[in-house]
Amino acid sequence: MSDVMHILIVEDMPTDAELCEREVRQVLPISEFRCVETEEDFLNALDAFQPDLILSDYSMPRFDGMTALLLARARTPETPFVILTGSMNEETAVACMKAGAWDYVIKEHIRRLGSAVLVALEQKKVREERRMTAAALQESEERMRDLVFSIADWVWEVDRNCVYTYSSQQGSDLLGVSSEDIIGKTPFDFMPPDEAKKVRAIFSEIMANKAVIKDLENWNIRKSGEKICLLTNGLPVLDKAGNLKGYRGVDKNITERKKIEERLQQSLESLQKATSTTIQVMVSTIEVRDPYTSGHQIRSAGLAVAIAGEMGLPQEKIDGIHLAGSIHDIGKLSIPAEILSKPTKLTKLEFSLIQEHAQQGFEILKNVQSPWPLAEIVRQHHERMDGSGYPRNLKGDDILIEARILAVADTVEAMASHRPYRAGLGIDKALEEIEKQRGILYDEAVADACLRLFREKGYQLDGK
Structure with a gap:
């Protein structure tokens, strides 16, 4: 990404384009803008202007945002694309996000544009770092393999x-x-x-x-x-x-291999530290966009670790559960902030979009090199033992034990704590739910370990 940000605006109303530019300059003061309103000009700008970010009106007389989105994904799939619209119903919003839009902003809430732009650019940075990490690790492994074969x-x-x-x-x-x-x-x-x-x-x-x-x-x-x-x-x-x-x-x-392994381990530790820092930034972004999430992941991770310890799992698995639990809702970066913080009950369409976060979390983490199956744990944490969960309706032992543990911890924390559309139900109600659905929705051994922690060993969600 160059020092000067190239922002391409697809808009037929000069006043709206100026409004977008004003809002973006507040968060990205060193930016160059170009405005187009036809498909031909848009395609030329993709090649000549090489935008770092695209902001597009959804509906225009000679061109439309959905067409621009599809063209951009075909030409420059890693360029963040944010939809702008005067009004948008639920069906249209869901269609835009599923088509590949990184976010959408309603024009009457234009002040949210700056934060949406920053979140989109942060997502782009994470994806680029993930690709670079994977390439560096592959190069190191190939070099070591060639060296071993020559000895x-x-x-x-x-x-x-x-x-x-x-x-x-x-x-x-x-x-x-x-x-x-x-x-x-x-x-x-x-x-x-x-x-x-x-x-x-x-x-x-x-x-x-x-x-x-x-x-x-x-x-x-x-x-x-x-x-x-x-x-x-x-x-x-x-x-x-x-x-x-x-x-x-x-x-x-194997002397050289040992030296390479040592250097590779140092590189891995540096990469893991960088990845951890990036993930923490993403988690913080989620927490800003969704107040409910604040503390939820940390408390869920703490309970999941305690359950795993109560079950006697090896420390290596416990470490993986802790990291996965700390980022299990990372996929919420793909969910519009209006839905995450909605104070009333979600509609069916909004809930279907929320359910995408497990799969989106997998997409974010699938190329992250790690000793643990973090991407799969995150994708499976809403699966249920009877196959009624999502996103893939997995059953029983097809669900990783780490995900089965996180499913119980996530449920207990979510029920006991406050949510945007209801007050917390309390720990007793949460434990009643786990006991009632033991062996149906939740793994029996995991449910039993959770119940023992709270009822016999005095565990509290704050970890005290």
């Missing part, structure tokens, strides 16, 4: 006392000594003292069980004093009576 292996044999009886030339090259310096010695003679003690104990247990040596990493010292890491694999050699004679195997030099 020659050291073939060796040892007797039952772990003394080398054979060593290929690669062993001499790896250790910087002659074959004669290897034969008659043990692997431990080429290791640092602490490493030799550790590996000897592992070898003793393997040999006592006549087991296979599988991917045993060990550090060795070359004649020059340089440390190298070898990956050892080997098979037991037995006589006809089944007695152990020794081992035959190969060592692969």
Whole structure:
């Protein structure tokens, strides 16, 4: 994105175009604007002007916003597109959002245009960072794979006392000594003292069980004093009576791979930190647009973590549940703010648009590199055990355990807390619902763990 923002306005009314420009300049003062009102001028502007953002009137005599939207998606799908209209019914709003509009603003609420523009540009930034992250990780993985395949292996044999009886030339090259310096010695003679003690104990247990040596990493010292890491694999050699004679195997030099893995891990940590920061910005944006969401994700995540701990899940899964819970409503970035903060009950059409947030969350997160299936957990957190949930009507074990846990935590927090169209129902009502729907909508083990936390262990939603 250049320093000067290019804003393309599709509008046939000069006064409306000037009004849009005025509102946008309040949040993006360094901007260049171009206004068009025909399809031909619009297509030319896409190529020549290369807009960073498109603002389009929905209805014009010679052109219309929906056509402009479809043309823009075909030419520049990553350019944010915001619909402007004098009035818009629910059906039209839903159609625009499903067609790919990033947001819509009713002209009588034109002061919301600035915030809508900032949210759209933030979404664009996140998508670009996600693509760059995926490309960087793929490049690093391909480089490491090519390097591993080019490394020659050291073939060796040892007797039952772990003394080398054979060593290929690669062993001499790896250790910087002659074959004669290897034969008659043990692997431990080429290791640092602490490493030799550790590996000897592992070898003793393997040999006592006549087991296979599988991917045993060990550090060795070359004649020059340089440390190298070898990956050892080997098979037991037995006589006809089944007695152990020794081992035959190969060592692969994985020193460079270990260094690359270390650098890659550092890169991953930096990327995860950047992704986490970006996600937090997006979550904060949601909370500004939807006051109800403030604190909901944090409390839901805290309860989900407590349930997972009560169920005895491993820490790795608990960490994934915590992160997924913290961003499970990230898809609400795609929902108009008027709907999120509506103080009355949602219409059927509005609720159908709200339901899109689970799938939209998946779309935002699907390319984020992570040890956990964050995108799937977010997509599945409204699925139910009997198949009555959304967006894919999954049933039973087809739903990830992380999503089943988050579903219960999300329901309890949502019922107990205030929502825009009703006061909070309280924790007792929420727990009654979980108990009533245990084994129907909610996983039995998850529901039982949740009920124990509140009724037997004094858990509170604020985590105290």
